[in-house]
């Protein structure tokens with residue numbers, strides 16, 4: 001049995017009526033809740049779930065450690081994505097950002113050590 005409802009252009013709906021109803025799934029007033037549920041489910045399926053823990057990101061990025069936390073999060077979010085050219089590019093970009101942050105961190109640590117050494121020398125003179 002065909003659906004008794006009409007489509008938006010005024011023609012009779014050609015969809016099959018659901019069992020125990022005069023209407024199809026779309027037009028049956030009783031299946032409104034089920035429709036909403038199906039829509040929600042569909043929406044959830046299309047969205048990529050979060051893999052990284054967004055709570056691990058500092059609200060303000062002020063140090064190399066903060067930068068690394070952001071990069072760790074970005075990496076965790078990128079890895080489970082479906083393989084694509086964009087994902088590949090993002091991973092390469094992240095690797096570059098990690099190198100920059102780690103180098104800056106290393107430089108900072110060496111500078112601090114140098115400053116400490118100079119300070120110690122000046123004190124011992």
Ligand SMILES: [Zn+2]
Nearest residue numbers: 003013024027
């Ligand atoms: Zn219908």
